[in-house]
Amino acid sequence: MIERKNQYQAFHEFIVTATMQCLDTRTISELSVTEICERAGVSRMAFYRHFKSKEQVVLEYFTPIYGDFLISLSELTEINSQIFAEQLVDFFASQGAEIRKATQSGYYLLIFQVFTEKLAEFYDKTTTWEDYVSTKR
Incomplete structure (x- = not known):
């Protein structure tokens, strides 16, 4: 069973x-x-056992990259808008080659989708929303 799981991975x-x-x-x-x-x-059948589409592959590639970055931000003991902005600039600077590649290869909207989803998760973890109505949120 373990060998099959390793092969799948x-x-x-x-x-x-x-x-x-x-x-x-x-x-x-x-x-x-x-x-x-x-x-x-791998065979096409193997591909479709793992993914619905090539776009899903790209989403899966970037999800941990953006997720891990925003998790690390949420774990900072002190965060304010300046620290947040500096961290974002540093992160996107480190991702410059990937972002250029995404733009040239036509999948930049996929990484934007991942980033916005992960950013929403970040704000859900780090913000108290009681005082915000749904449109303001």
């Missing part, structure tokens, strides 16, 4: 890695699932 990682490598030279719309599978060394 390995295939999952192969697909993610292959997708991101293929996006070095192709746009997401040009990239086919077949190309990803060939690069990853």
Whole structure:
């Protein structure tokens, strides 16, 4: 059972890695699932056991990156708007190559989606919302 679980995880990682490598030279719309599978060394059936689409692969790649960053911010003992802004600038500076790649390969809206979802989670954890009506929130 453990071996099967390890194999499943390995295939999952192969697909993610292959997708991101293929996006070095192709746009997401040009990239086919077949190309990803060939690069990853897995079948199309294996791809679809793990993911619904190539866009889902990209979302899964960026979710822990943005999630971990915002978790680290929420764990700071002291945070104010200046510290928050400085941390954001530093983080996005470190992500510059990935953001350029996302823009050139046509999946920047996917990473924007991940970031906004993770940012909403961050604010839910770090903000008291009793005084805010839904539209202000």
